[in-house]
Amino acid sequence: MSDVPANHPRALSLELREKIEYYRQLGIVANAGPIAHGRGEAFDYLLGETTPTPVLEDIYTAAALLLEAKYPVISVNGNTAVLAPKSLVSLSRKIPAKLEVNVFYGRTGEREKKIADYLISQGAPEVIGINAEAKVPNLHSARMRVDKNGMALADIVLVSLEDGDRTKALIDWGKKVISIDLNPLSRTAVDATLNICDNVIRALPLLEKAVQDLRTNQQRIKELTAKVNNDYSTARVLRFLNYRLRNLATIKNEFSILEATEKHINFINSLTKSVIEEGYFYPQSDEFNTADYMRSKLNSESTYVNVLLARNNPCGFIDGDVRDDHKFYLNHLAIDKRYRGFGGGKILLEKVEKLAVIKDCQKIVVKIFTNCHAAQALFLKSGYTIEGFIDCIKEKHNLIVMVKKVIL
Amino acid sequence: MSDVPANHPRALSLELREKIEYYRQLGIVANAGPIAHGRGEAFDYLLGETTPTPVLEDIYTAAALLLEAKYPVISVNGNTAVLAPKSLVSLSRKIPAKLEVNVFYGRTGEREKKIADYLISQGAPEVIGINAEAKVPNLHSARMRVDKNGMALADIVLVSLEDGDRTKALIDWGKKVISIDLNPLSRTAVDATLNICDNVIRALPLLEKAVQDLRTNQQRIKELTAKVNNDYSTARVLRFLNYRLRNLATIKNEFSILEATEKHINFINSLTKSVIEEGYFYPQSDEFNTADYMRSKLNSESTYVNVLLARNNPCGFIDGDVRDDHKFYLNHLAIDKRYRGFGGGKILLEKVEKLAVIKDCQKIVVKIFTNCHAAQALFLKSGYTIEGFIDCIKEKHNLIVMVKKVIL
Numbered sequence: 001m002s003d004v005p006a007n008h009p010r011a012l013s014l015e016l017r018e019k020i021e022y023y024r025q026l027g028i029v030a031n032a033g034p035i036a037h038g039r040g041e042a043f044d045y046l047l048g049e050t051t052p053t054p055v056l057e058d059i060y061t062a063a064a065l066l067l068e069a070k071y072p073v074i075s076v077n078g079n080t081a082v083l084a085p086k087s088l089v090s091l092s093r094k095i096p097a098k099l100e101v102n103v104f105y106g107r108t109g110e111r112e113k114k115i116a117d118y119l120i121s122q123g124a125p126e127v128i129g130i131n132a133e134a135k136v137p138n139l140h141s142a143r144m145r146v147d148k149n150g151m152a153l154a155d156i157v158l159v160s161l162e163d164g165d166r167t168k169a170l171i172d173w174g175k176k177v178i179s180i181d182l183n184p185l186s187r188t189a190v191d192a193t194l195n196i197c198d199n200v201i202r203a204l205p206l207l208e209k210a211v212q213d214l215r216t217n218q219q220r221i222k223e224l225t226a227k228v229n230n231d232y233s234t235a236r237v238l239r240f241l242n243y244r245l246r247n248l249a250t251i252k253n254e255f256s257i258l259e260a261t262e263k264h265i266n267f268i269n270s271l272t273k274s275v276i277e278e279g280y281f282y283p284q285s286d287e288f289n290t291a292d293y294m295r296s297k298l299n300s301e302s303t304y305v306n307v308l309l310a311r312n313n314p315c316g317f318i319d320g321d322v323r324d325d326h327k328f329y330l331n332h333l334a335i336d337k338r339y340r341g342f343g344g345g346k347i348l349l350e351k352v353e354k355l356a357v358i359k360d361c362q363k364i365v366v367k368i369f370t371n372c373h374a375a376q377a378l379f380l381k382s383g384y385t386i387e388g389f390i391d392c393i394k395e396k397h398n399l400i401v402m403v404k405k406v407i408l
Numbered sequence: 409m410s411d412v413p414a415n416h417p418r419a420l421s422l423e424l425r426e427k428i429e430y431y432r433q434l435g436i437v438a439n440a441g442p443i444a445h446g447r448g449e450a451f452d453y454l455l456g457e458t459t460p461t462p463v464l465e466d467i468y469t470a471a472a473l474l475l476e477a478k479y480p481v482i483s484v485n486g487n488t489a490v491l492a493p494k495s496l497v498s499l500s501r502k503i504p505a506k507l508e509v510n511v512f513y514g515r516t517g518e519r520e521k522k523i524a525d526y527l528i529s530q531g532a533p534e535v536i537g538i539n540a541e542a543k544v545p546n547l548h549s550a551r552m553r554v555d556k557n558g559m560a561l562a563d564i565v566l567v568s569l570e571d572g573d574r575t576k577a578l579i580d581w582g583k584k585v586i587s588i589d590l591n592p593l594s595r596t597a598v599d600a601t602l603n604i605c606d607n608v609i610r611a612l613p614l615l616e617k618a619v620q621d622l623r624t625n626q627q628r629i630k631e632l633t634a635k636v637n638n639d640y641s642t643a644r645v646l647r648f649l650n651y652r653l654r655n656l657a658t659i660k661n662e663f664s665i666l667e668a669t670e671k672h673i674n675f676i677n678s679l680t681k682s683v684i685e686e687g688y689f690y691p692q693s694d695e696f697n698t699a700d701y702m703r704s705k706l707n708s709e710s711t712y713v714n715v716l717l718a719r720n721n722p723c724g725f726i727d728g729d730v731r732d733d734h735k736f737y738l739n740h741l742a743i744d745k746r747y748r749g750f751g752g753g754k755i756l757l758e759k760v761e762k763l764a765v766i767k768d769c770q771k772i773v774v775k776i777f778t779n780c781h782a783a784q785a786l787f788l789k790s791g792y793t794i795e796g797f798i799d800c801i802k803e804k805h806n807l808i809v810m811v812k813k814v815i816l
Contacts (some may be wrong), residue, residue, distance in 0.1 A: 021439050033428050036440075038446020042591065084435065140642055158420075183450065229663045235750050245650040254639045310640065342643050370795065373788045379782045380788075386808050387778065394600030400794050400808075 006312050013041065013049075016201070019082055028114045029078040030103065036161055037079055043182035044199050046241055050200050052207060054236040059203060063210035064124075064224035065156060072097040073154040076127075077104065080160045080200050082375065085122035087204035092124065094211050097158070100150035101129035104143050104163050139169045147220070151175070160200045162188045180204075184237045194230050197237040255344055257351050260305035260317060265294045265313045268305070275334045279396070280372045304355050308335065308344050315339040318348050320355065320364075328406075329355040330366040333375070338396045345378045356406045364404045369397040375391045376400070421449065421457075424609070427490055436522045437486040438511065444569055445487055451590035452607050454649055459606050463642040466604050467611060469641075471618035472603065472632035473564060477584070481562040484535075485512065488568045488608050489523045495612035496561050498800045500532065502619050505566070508558035509537035512551050524651035547577045552679060558581070562792040568608050569593045572598045588612075592645045602638050605645040664753055665759050668713035668725060673702045675722045675758040676713070683742045687804070688780045712763050716743065716752050723747040726756050728763065728772075736814075738774040741783070764814045772812045777805040785806070 010164025016171045023029040051059075066072050074097050076088060081101075089148035093101045099119060101112040109131050114129035132145040134152035139159045144165055146152050157170055160180035170177050171191055179192040189195040196203050214221055260268065269289050275281045297303045297319060308316035316335035322328055330352055335344050356364050367390065368375050379402045429439045430444045447798050459467075474480050482505050484496060488510075500507045507527060509520040518540050524535035540553040542560035550573055554560050565578055568588035572595025579599055587600040588611050597603040604611050622629055668676065677697050681687045705711045705727060716724035724743035730736055738760055743752050764772050775798065776783050785811045796809035 017440065017443055020443065025439075031432075031442075032425065035428065035446035035449070038448075040444035040446075041443070042447040042450030045593070169443070175574055183453070185453070188528060190496040210535050229719065232747075233751075239749060242653040245646055245653055261586050271657035311637065339640075341647060370793050373793070376794070377785050377788050385781070386784070386794065386797070387806070389794070389808070398795070400797070 015155055016083060017041075018251070020079065023078070023082040023118075026114070027111060028118055030111070031225045032104075033079045040161070040182045043172065043184075046244065047197070047199075047243060048181065049199070051202050052237065054240060055196060055198050055203075056206065058194060058233050059198070059206050060210045060214065061212050061224045061340055062158075062194055063207055063226055063230065064221040065176060066095050066158065066226050067177060067211060067214055067221055068099065069154075069156040071154045072156045072158065073150050074099050075102040075151065075157050075159045075162070076100065076115065076129075077102055077161060078111065078115055084200050084204050085119055087201070087208065089122055089124045091204055091208045093284055094208050098150050099124055099127045099231070100147050101127060102146070102151070102159070104166075108272065136166065136169045137173055139166060144169075156193075159188070159192075160203075164188050164191065167191050179239055179323060179361065184241070190230075192230060193227055194233060197234070200250050217218075226303070244255075254311050255342075255347050256309045257347065258307050258309060260298060260307045260319075262295070262298070264305075264307045264314055264317070265291050265298075268294055268317050268319075271317065271336060272332070273333050274337075280369055280375065281332065281334070282369075282395070306348070306351055306355075308339075308348055316344055316348060317344065318352060320352060322356075322359045322361060326360065326362045328359060328361040328364045329353065330364055333366070340374070345375075346382065349382045353406065354375075355403075357408060361406055363406060366402050367399045368394075368402060371397045376402070390407060392401070413706055424491060425449075428487065430540055431486070431526075431562065432770045434522070435519060436490055436526055436579055438519070440512075441487045447616050448569070448590045449609065453591075453654065455590065455605070455607075457607070457651060459610050460645065460648045462641065462648060463604060463606050463611075466602060466616065466641050467606070467614050468618045468622065469632045470566075470602055470604055470631040471615055471622050473584060473586060473630055473636065474503050474566065474615075475507065475619060476633050477562075477564040477623055479562045480564045481558050482507050483559065483565050483567045483570070484508065484523065484527065484537075485569060486519065486523055489527055492608050493527055493611050495609070495616065497527060497530055498533045499612055499616045499619070502616050507532055507535045508540075508555050509535060510554070510559070510567070510697075512574075534744060544574065544577045545581055547574060552577075556636040565579040565600075567596070567600075570610075572596050572599065577598050591641050592649070597642065598638075600638060602636055602641060605642070662719050663755050664717045665755065666715050666717060666726075667704060668715045669707070670703070672713075672715045672722055672725070673706075674697050675715070676702055676725050676727075677776065679725065679742050679744060680740070682745075689740065689742070690768055690803070692775075714759055714763075716747075716755070718747055718752070724752055724756060726760060730764075730769060734768065734770045736760065736767065736769040736772045741774070748782070753783075754790065757786070758791045761812075761814065765816060767812055771814060774810050775807045776810060777803075778808060779805045784810070787812075805811055 017178055020029055020034050024033055038377055049214045051308060066287060074088065074092050076099055083149040088099060101115045103111055114131045116130055119127050128147045128150045130145040134146050134148040136144045144162060151157055154175055157177040158178045162179055165177060165187040167177055168191050176193040178194050179188045180196045180198060180200050182197060182199060185191060272281060276283050298305055303319060303321045305315060305319040307314045316339065318330060318333045320328055320330040333348055384402040384404045386400050387403040390399040392398050415796045427646060428437055428442050432441055480503055482496065482500050484507055496507060509523045511519055520538045524538055527535050536555045536558045540555040542554050542556040544552045544554055551571060559565055564584040566586045570587055575585055575587060576599050577595040584601040586602050587596045588596040588604045588606060588608050590607060591597060592605045647749055680689060680697060684691050706713055711727060711729045713727040714725060724747065726738060726741045728736055728738040741756055760772055792810040792812045794808050795811040798807040800806050
């Protein structure tokens with residue numbers, strides 16, 4: 001069916017797209033199915049197309065809820081049926097739980113029948129929900145229909161890619177709802193008893209394994225179901241996404257570091273001046289902000305001046321010196337305002353550590369004005385500890401001394 | 409055409425979905441169009457469905473590039489044509505730039521013709537690209553075709569929702585490419601001369617306005633085109649997304665604060681004990697970690713003990729006291745390990761400020777062990793400044809004193 005070469009970097013993603021479109025043409029996937037699939041693709045992309053550790057924990061909790069239930073039902077729509085047919089069948093046997101077709105669009109009986117037939121062709125012994133006549137209270141239109149021997153009796157329903165209104169209505173009806181939804185902010189994900197923020201093609205096999213692992217462990221099942229907390233689960237997923245984006249939001253590959261030369265002197269002096277104006281550097285008398293003074297630093301054997309480049313534009317620098325006490329004194333670290341917050345500071349500090357190692361230093365020492373909160377946060381994150389405090393009577397602010405041990 | 413009630417919270421989004429599906433059935437949007445639209449929806453959702461400020465700057469830079477060009481061309485595919493037909497026509501007149509149909513799937517001539525006819529019905533004087541015979545070097549299959557009077561001659565091409573390979577091939581061919589792509593990590597967004605990370609329905613009208621604003625300002629056009637830096641633009645967008653997610657990744661609405669009572673004593677003492685074990689609290693002799701001692705604190709007039717609840721479970725606390733010097737001394741702030749990193753600390757510190765205001769304090773003072781980096785970062789972020797340092801000869805770590813002025 002697929003023309004995608006197996007070695008294409010996006011092969012799996014492209015195959016799933018083709019599957020969705022192919023089964024839409026066959027009338028198994030709804031016309032609205034592809035758009036929903038596209039949304040899922042985007043969220044999965046941000047997730048890194050793997051199941052994050054906190055979500056794996058949620059999957060075990062979900063398995064415990066399913067095992068504890070008296071009448072669990074797995075709700076199936078067109079997209080899920082074609083994305084993971086064998087996993088659905090296998091999970092329903094393992095729990096065991098009934099498979100019920102549950103479509104949102106065009107509930108004419110025809111599409112339900114096609115979905116059911118497809119699942120039966122993939123090994124399902126029974127699929128219910130065709131021409132369903134029971135009703136979910138407080139829902140209107142075709143989507144209120146559920147099977148009187150399925151969801152109507154269920155104490156827990158596993159849904160995937162579910163409509164927000166229906167999730168809410170099922171909860172209000174007194175059912176527990178476990179959802180599988182890649183958008184952690186969707187109404188379904190928020191309102192469910194527990195959302196599994198994962199791709200169904202990964203989540204269903206993992207859920208089956210969790211059911212198998214937990215089945216005989218009543219103690220563990222009780223522990224897990226006692227601490228279901230969907231808000232906490234969602235917050236953990238968002239925090240995970242947040243960490244991923246933070247790492248992506250660097251221009252790290254575009255940053256490079258160079259030993260400073262004559263041609264960087266103007267840049268360094270002008271950046272120094274503007275950081276002094278911001279109140280973050282110790283004010284210097286004019287004699288120290290001259291090309292000659294900087295030149296003498298560049299020529300000194302014990303002083304190290306390095307420039308941070310974004311592409312080829314200088315945007316920051318460090319200077320430090322090594323003294324007889326085996327310490328590396330970081331005298332200045334500055335980044336042009338426009339380039340702050342992209343990971344450049346971290347790269348400069350990595351350079352400092354390399355220099356300290358090469359020069360056989362045991363500690364790196366830096367003094368920072370108390371008003372310079374962003375720099376303090378950067379050094380804290382990089383493992384520096386506050387080890388001292390210097391009263392600066394003449395200045396507006398005092399200095400703190402931060403130190404990091406060098407690991408050789 | 410639409411059944412969506414105008415007051416539905418997702419009305420615009422639902423209408424656009426219906427449009428995409430409607431025009432797919434008419435053969436203007438490709439069968440793969442809806443999935444791409446779904447991806448865009450998801451990214452737009454994360455963006456907050458508004459144009460972020462840094463992207464607005466990119467739009468002005470894009471306008472400058474278009475105005476500076478000798479032969480700008482606007483490339484149009486099915487999705488863009490049906491999402492923003494009038495904006496495309498209007499922008500092409502304003503620059504001016506030719507509109508060229510440029511489809512990825514099923515380049516049979518038929519769909520191009522339909523797209524062109526549709527744009528002409530929406531006011532376009534001319535649409536090129538039908539039965540195009542020029543070729544993009546190094547591309548294969550139907551997508552290599554471009555109009556010999558359009559993209560083949562262009563020095564800059566504006567594309568939206570473009571295929572990654574084609575963007576790359578256009579760049580390699582020596583064209584500048586401005587893309588409009590909501591996925592800041594897509595190959596098109598990364599490889600383009602400049603990507604506008606925005607929804608086409610918002611970006612195109614803004615781009616038109618920018619063209620109008622800049623047209624007569626040659627000086628500004630030069631400044632903007634001189635500093636095109638797509639990596640920097642992308643990093644800013646990712647940073648913006650990162651901030652949004654960080655704010656979403658709280659369980660803030662689930663957090664609440666209560667004045668501590670008798671029933672919280674066990675919780676407070678046990679959390680205190682575990683934070684001492686972590687090495688973040690000053691070790692206490694046993695007499696201070698008893699129910700009686702805590703009870704005496706709860707009954708003291710000048711001491712304030714508050715508990716942080718996640719839903720209804722206690723997960724953190726603060727205690728502080730007000731002294732005659734009009735300072736609020738925050739003696740302890742602790743959060744259960746499992747609940748760190750979700751914004752609970754910030755909420756406790758907001759409570760501290762409220763208490764300080766009520767009690768007419770001018771400053772809040774807290775002492776923190778030097779090894780407790782996470783707490784230091786929290787206080788720095790909340791506006792506290794390091795104002796002192798206490799050598800603790802008997803302890804493993806020293807203390808720093810952090811202070812925040814209370815704004816009444």
